Amino acid sequence: MEKGGHGGKSAAVPAPHLQPPPQPRKERRPSMFEKEAYAQILRERLRESFHDVQYVEPPFDDSIADLGKEWKSALAKLKFANSYRMEPLKKFQAHSVETKVQQILKESLKDVQYDDKVFSHLSLELADRILSAVKEFGYHRYKFIIKVLFIQKTGQAINVASRWIWDVAWDSWVAAKHETETYVALALVFALYCE
């Protein structure tokens, strides 16, 4: 059972997914605030479309979330000393990261055929591997987001778009693609400077 700071830090997003209160026994029109009722009402309105909201990290114990929040709210009152640094020591170089990510994709996906079960954990493994490789570059005070997509080629079309709001001077992104006969692998790396 994890306790203390470690548990708080390694946990996922501190927004606990609260369970909705149990449905009252008597029949009444479901209130908009209950999760299933909301989905049902929405489903009636948009008959042909389905909604599904998923968080990337699975929901976890409330206790861990509270721990993270307490720690953070205590920290908020702290003031950080001024580092007098106007810019990152080492600016994110997109081209060198791109060659490295391309190389990783090529190595790990050489002669790999499309397979449902293998790919679901291969994608996670690849994302972690790319993350550690990017961290090795040694860009200090940078936060990274890695996205890996595998799309099976069956004649359908796919369109991927991204937009962002960040500091144009220091933040950047890299995309690498690996294509085979049966599938396409796309890796996106976003680097954001944490001031």
Place this chain on the structure above:
Amino acid sequence: MEEYHRHCDEVGFNVDEAHNIVKECIDGVLGGEDYNQNNINQWTASIVEQSLTHLVKLGKAYKYIVTCAVVQRSAYGFHTASSCFWDTTSDGTCTVRWENRTMNCIVNVFAIAIVL
């Protein structure tokens, strides 16, 4: 010299707000439409741009990254994974999956806190 105190009651990224915003944007753009090769570029661009403008209107000190993948609906396999290196207490992510008869849409929002 005055000090800027951030009026912030909640800590961390508010996932529910973000997913409501994104859901509304997708419904507005793709609701009732069928997959159309000519419009798909426009749709993905407008979904992402609208979600971004609404997220910014929340007025929180966050950097946002919104990605959207729209796929024509057929028998295909699709895997996506993401790995992030950030401050777990202040930063967060939200994924919204939406589908209709002819297409599937996955929108991912990443929010990174700006430390003022």
